[in-house]
Amino acid sequence: MATVTPQTPLGLFGTDDLISTDDLAMRDTVRKFTEDKIKPQLADWYEAGTVPARDLAKELGSLGVLGMHLEGYGCAGTSATAYGLACMELEAGDSGLRSLVSVQGSLAMFAIWKHGSEEQKQEWLPRMAAGDAIGCFGLTEPDFGSDPAGMRTRARKDGDDWVLDGTKMWITNGSVADVAVVWAQTEDKIRGFVVPTDTPGFSAPEIKKKMSLRASVTSELVLDGVRLPESAMLPEAKGLSGPLSCLNEARYGIVFGALGAARDCLETTIAYTRDRQIFDKPLAGYQATQLKLADMTLELGKGMLLALHLGRLKDNHELRSEQVSLGKLNNVREAISIARECRTLLGANGITLEYPVMRHANNLESVLTYEGTSEVHQLVIGQAVTGEAAFR
Numbered sequence: 281m282a283t284v285t286p287q288t289p290l291g292l293f294g295t296d297d298l299i300s301t302d303d304l305a306m307r308d309t310v311r312k313f314t315e316d317k318i319k320p321q322l323a324d325w326y327e328a329g330t331v332p333a334r335d336l337a338k339e340l341g342s343l344g345v346l347g348m349h350l351e352g353y354g355c356a357g358t359s360a361t362a363y364g365l366a367c368m369e370l371e372a373g374d375s376g377l378r379s380l381v382s383v384q385g386s387l388a389m390f391a392i393w394k395h396g397s398e399e400q401k402q403e404w405l406p407r408m409a410a411g412d413a414i415g416c417f418g419l420t421e422p423d424f425g426s427d428p429a430g431m432r433t434r435a436r437k438d439g440d441d442w443v444l445d446g447t448k449m450w451i452t453n454g455s456v457a458d459v460a461v462v463w464a465q466t467e468d469k470i471r472g473f474v475v476p477t478d479t480p481g482f483s484a485p486e487i488k489k490k491m492s493l494r495a496s497v498t499s500e501l502v503l504d505g506v507r508l509p510e511s512a513m514l515p516e517a518k519g520l521s522g523p524l525s526c527l528n529e530a531r532y533g534i535v536f537g538a539l540g541a542a543r544d545c546l547e548t549t550i551a552y553t554r555d556r557q558i559f560d561k562p563l564a565g566y567q568a569t570q571l572k573l574a575d576m577t578l579e580l581g582k583g584m585l586l587a588l589h590l591g592r593l594k595d596n597h598e599l600r601s602e603q604v605s606l607g608k609l610n611n612v613r614e615a616i617s618i619a620r621e622c623r624t625l626l627g628a629n630g631i632t633l634e635y636p637v638m639r640h641a642n643n644l645e646s647v648l649t650y651e652g653t654s655e656v657h658q659l660v661i662g663q664a665v666t667g668e669a670a671f672r
């Protein structure tokens with residue numbers, strides 16, 4: 281029997297007191313959706329390696345989380361902090377669910393919202409906000425991930441048209457997308473193109489045999505003479521700063537999101553250790569267990585304080601990209617470390633899908649790599665504090 285009433289890890293930090301009532305209400309709505317509609321089905325989706333992305337997009341659109349921090353065009357226009365908190369609740373369900381929302385809102389919709397023409401915005405954003413159209417974002421290629429400037433996908437002018445050729449790799453939502461934002465080399469820098477996925481020459485075979493993000497669609501994009509009108513180009517994005525501005529948005533969501541996965545692991549594990557009897561007493565009652573739980577609580581709370589700080593900066597339009605790197609690097613690295621430590625406390629049960637812990641740990645392997653690997657974010661921070669670029 282517990283000697284004092286237990287508190288949740290984040291309850292101990294009192295971080296809810298730092299969040300506005302509106303943002304808390306929104307967070308609780310997304311938490312309820314994840315608990316009621318998503319969590320009961322995740323183990324099955326994960327085991328099968330499939331996810332009902334179209335149905336989910338509709339539900340997420342009704343919930344108002346697709347492009348929720350954008351203004352106008354059917355988007356909810358919430359605070360950046362609210363968007364972060366939604367990412368956290370979705371990723372407490374599964375990183376795949378949060379990925380669907382990040383790619384839709386922060387990559388595909390944001391690219392059109394920030395860099396698109398009025399016509400492109402009117403055509404796509406309201407449908408995407410409602411979940412009636414799914415978007416993907418094609419930057420990475422088989423030979424160019426951390427260094428996208430080397431991309432081989434080309435867009436060449438043919439009369440008034442653009443013709444795109446190339447291959448993109450590891451593209452979230454690719455096979456289920458209605459529209460792809462594709463980045464390509466042109467004679468005048470890298471440019472973005474809004475590509476309806478039913479355009480002849482476009483195909484998106486799904487990547488199978490993944491051991492991570494199994495409840496998320498990941499695809500190759502093949503562009504074989506894809507002919508587009510001149511109006512398909514994003515007019516306001518020229519050079520690599522275009523796609524990087526979108527990545528910055530998605531990385532910001534991950535700063536919060538990864539903590540959702542970590543929180544779910546830690547809360548699951550605390551409950552498990554209180555229940556699990558070992559040598560005639562609860563596993564939670566051993567000092568070796570509590571040392572682990574205390575350290576994980578500390579890292580979760582510190583990560584949350586950092587996320588909320590970055591959220592405030594973003595809401596004040598003061599957040600810099602190297603500060604997003606601080607959050608992405610720290611919070612994903614700590615989240616994966618928490619997931620792995622929690623797995624040890626669950627013993628053999630920890631390796632099954634009966635508990636979410638190993639699923640989160642496996643997912644976080646992808647989160648560690650996408651949106652800038654940990655090493656790339658270390659280099660960004662290294663450059664910020666030394667003034668020296670060490671990327672090449």
Ligand SMILES: Cc1cc2nc3c(=O)[nH]c(=O)nc-3n(C[C@H](O)[C@H](O)[C@H](O)COP(=O)(O)OP(=O)(O)OC[C@H]3O[C@@H](n4cnc5c(N)ncnc54)[C@H](O)[C@@H]3O)c2cc1C
Nearest residue numbers: 417418419420425426450451452646649650651653655671
């Ligand atoms: C599940 C999943 C979904 C994804 N979704 C998308 C998507 O929707 N759209 C999209 O465009 N991309 C997507 N990606 C791709 C992702 O962004 C890339 O995988 C990522 O940028 C890393 O590129 P890479 O895999 O080619 O690794 P590489 O760039 O080959 O890196 C390999 C290793 O080298 C290290 N490294 C790289 N540069 C340096 C350096 N200068 N110094 C030292 N070490 C270095 C890296 O940190 C890493 O450890 C996704 C990836 C995954 C796994």
